[in-house]
Amino acid sequence: MIEIKGVHKSFGDLEVLKGIDLTVNRGEVVSIIGASGSGKSTLLYCINAIESINKGNIIVDGIDVHDKKTDINALRQNLGMVFQQWNSFPHLTVLENAALAPQVVKGFSKEKAEAIATKELTHVGLGDKLHEYPTKMSGGQQQRLAIARALAMEPPYMLFDEVTSALDPELVGEVLDTLRLLRDDGMTMICVTHEIAFAKEVSDKVAFFHEGLIEEIGTPQEVLDNPQKERTQQFLSKVL
Amino acid sequence: MNLFTPLSWNDTGFILTGILNTVYISVIAIVVGSLLGLLIGFIRAESNKTVNVCLGAILDILRSVPLIIQLILFSTFIGVMGFPLPPFVTGSIILSLYTMAFMSEVFRSGFNSVPTPMIKAARSLGMNYLQTVRYIRIPIGMRAVFPSWIGVALSVIKDSALVSVIGYMELLRTAEQLISRTQQPLMILIGVGLFYFMISYPLSRYGKYIERKMEI
Ligand SMILES: Nc1ncnc2c1ncn2[C@@H]1O[C@H](COP(=O)(O)OP(=O)(O)OP(=O)(O)O)[C@@H](O)[C@H]1O
Ligand SMILES: [Mg+2]
Numbered sequence: 001m002i003e004i005k006g007v008h009k010s011f012g013d014l015e016v017l018k019g020i021d022l023t024v025n026r027g028e029v030v031s032i033i034g035a036s037g038s039g040k041s042t043l044l045y046c047i048n049a050i051e052s053i054n055k056g057n058i059i060v061d062g063i064d065v066h067d068k069k070t071d072i073n074a075l076r077q078n079l080g081m082v083f084q085q086w087n088s089f090p091h092l093t094v095l096e097n098a099a100l101a102p103q104v105v106k107g108f109s110k111e112k113a114e115a116i117a118t119k120e121l122t123h124v125g126l127g128d129k130l131h132e133y134p135t136k137m138s139g140g141q142q143q144r145l146a147i148a149r150a151l152a153m154e155p156p157y158m159l160f161d162e163v164t165s166a167l168d169p170e171l172v173g174e175v176l177d178t179l180r181l182l183r184d185d186g187m188t189m190i191c192v193t194h195e196i197a198f199a200k201e202v203s204d205k206v207a208f209f210h211e212g213l214i215e216e217i218g219t220p221q222e223v224l225d226n227p228q229k230e231r232t233q234q235f236l237s238k239v240l
Numbered sequence: 241m242n243l244f245t246p247l248s249w250n251d252t253g254f255i256l257t258g259i260l261n262t263v264y265i266s267v268i269a270i271v272v273g274s275l276l277g278l279l280i281g282f283i284r285a286e287s288n289k290t291v292n293v294c295l296g297a298i299l300d301i302l303r304s305v306p307l308i309i310q311l312i313l314f315s316t317f318i319g320v321m322g323f324p325l326p327p328f329v330t331g332s333i334i335l336s337l338y339t340m341a342f343m344s345e346v347f348r349s350g351f352n353s354v355p356t357p358m359i360k361a362a363r364s365l366g367m368n369y370l371q372t373v374r375y376i377r378i379p380i381g382m383r384a385v386f387p388s389w390i391g392v393a394l395s396v397i398k399d400s401a402l403v404s405v406i407g408y409m410e411l412l413r414t415a416e417q418l419i420s421r422t423q424q425p426l427m428i429l430i431g432v433g434l435f436y437f438m439i440s441y442p443l444s445r446y447g448k449y450i451e452r453k454m455e456i
Contacts, residue, residue: 050360077366087361091379101365104375146361153365 001025002047002157002190007056009042016042018212019056024190024205026156029183031199031220032192034209035235040192043209044159047190048079060157077105080150080158084165086142088134094121095130098149105153113152120148124178140171144178151182158182160191196239200224208232247422258414259435261328265410266397268332273339273396274389280340281347282373302341308402310334315406331403335396342392349388350381387454390447394440401436411435 002024009017016039024030032040045051047058049065049072058065063075089097098117102108108116121127124144134142143163150158160179164172176198182189183202193199199206199220206223208216208231216223216232227233280299284292302310315330325333354377362372382389404413415432419425 048364050364073366073368076364079364081361081364083357083361083364085357087355087358089358089362089376089380091383100375101362101367104371105366150365 001059001061002188003057003059004043004047005057005059007043007046007058008054009039009046009051010054016212017046017053020212020214022207022214022217024157024188026188027186028204029187029189029191029202030205030207031203032190032207032209033194033196033199033235034215038209039212040209041161044081044161044190044192047159048076048081073105077153078155078157080153080155082143082146082150082158082160082163084162086134086139086146086166088137088142088145090133090135092134093131094126094134094137094145097134097145098152101149102152116154117148117152120151121145123151123181124148125174138171139167140174143167143171143175147175147178147182156188158187158189160189160193162192162194165194194239196224196236208235210235244423245421247418247424247427251418254418255411255414255431258409258411261408261414262397262400262410262412265328265331265335265403265408266400269335269339269396269400270393272332272336274343276336276340277343278347278378280344282351284344284348285351299341299344302338307334307338307399308405310338311402311406327403327406327408330406331400331408335400335403338399339392339396342395343389346385346388346392347382350385351377352381353384354381384454387447387451390443390450394443394447397439398436 002022004020004022007017007020008015020039020043022030032043034040042051046053047060047065053066060075060078063070065072065075089100092100095114095117098121099110099113102113102116103110106113118127118130121130124147126141126144126148129137129141134145137145147163163179164175167175172195176195179189179191179198180202191199191203201220203220205217206220207214208223208227208229210231216227216229222228223232224236227236280295284295287295311331311334314334315324315327318324318330358380359372359376362376367375400410401412404410404416407413411432415428419428422428
């Protein structure tokens with residue numbers, strides 16, 4: 001379970017998160033929508049401690065992420081993260097990209113790491129590209145590689161930050177299909193997304209962010225079909 | 241008795257020693273200079289402005305004072321101080337530091353060429369700081385600057401001829417001694433030039449080849 005309690009975050013004078021409360025249970029898919037600059041990415045970065053927080057707590061499976069005594073690198077193994085840009089490691093093959101972290105972070109043997117990597121890469125449909133270099137692949141393939149690379153650490157939670165935003169329209173589908181696959185596997189996920197239809201389809205909960213606060217949260221039917229708040233209605237009328 | 245004797249096969253060993261000494265001191269300077277340069281380049285890529293300005297000033301001195309002056313200055317200095325070193329040691333120290341000054345800039349831009357989001361992606365997989373340096377930043381950054389590295393290495397091989405001024409018996413000094421004995425400067429110097437060309441040309445072609453391959 002991920003528990004976010006009263007989280008505040010500022011960059012200098014700019015307060016980006018103004019008291020976020022959100023709970024994500026095991027097996028749940030939570031989507032976060034909202035205008036650009038409302039703090040969606042920042043919240044994800046705070047969850048796996050790429051960014052620090054100023055106030056509040058983030059607890060993952062009982063462990064306080066921002067406690068100084070917490071082993072951040074151990075914690076991050078539980079929180080797979082995929083970014084808008086796929087950031088393939090260009091000097092490694094597809095297989096080596098996905099096998100690197102299990103080897104150096106978990107200390108697995110090369111064989112074991114590559115076995116896990118192969119399994120995850122096959123799962124996302126890259127089983128025939130294992131020995132290619134990612135720089136030669138399409139954005140959609142590289143984004144699926146990024147997903148498999150995160151999955152190879154076998155995290156119970158996955159955080160997705162607008163993973164289709166940088167893709168050409170015709171490549172969005174294959175990446176969304178991969179996310180559907182993970183949902184069907186029962187993966188716990190937080191998805192920041194601009195794909196409203198996709199959020200409606202896969203989410204258990206949808207949170208609408210507005211200027212650093214959760215303006216409205218509920219089931220996709222509640223938030224997306226029958227939004228109660230005026231700002232949610234305005235946002236949806238703009239993006240739909 | 242004839243003071244001058246023509247070049248003969250007996251001189252082969254002598255010339256070979258000169259060649260080996262040139263290769264020897266160049267390899268030492270390139271290896272030591274690259275390792276130190278990697279360290280300094282990393283420190284520069286990681287540190288704040290103050291540290292960088294201080295380090296930069298020292299490196300600027302090494303880069304802008306002509307190598308031949310650094311060699312003479314250093315060997316004279318340690319002589320005056322009363323602990324002279326063999327020319328090979330003096331030459332290795334100065335040539336390595338000189339190489340380091342150039343290599344550190346090469347490696348620094350290599351480290352800076354690795355995009356921050358890529359490092360964040362590696363961190364998000366649970367890698368710690370040193371692991372990202374070892375597995376991401378060094379291999380990606382160093383690959384990017386490999387052609388420049390070859391360029392610096394080549395100029396070090398050529399600059400190593402200057403170590404002859406402090407008495408190190410590398411190829412040029414060997415040749416000078418042969419010339420004064422045989423009085424056949426043209427042939428000998430052409431031979432020396434050919435040797436430098438045979439080493440430099442393939443290396444620079446290789447560097448160009450890699451550069452072109454990386455552009456694609
Ligand atoms: N490292 C940073 N330093 C300073 N300001 C930052 C930093 N990261 C984000 N911000 C600012 O924080 C605010 C929220 O950014 P964030 O990236 O969380 O928004 P977002 O909701 O993800 O937007 P988008 O939909 O454009 O991705 C923005 O105003 C942004 O400029
Ligand atoms: Mg964002």
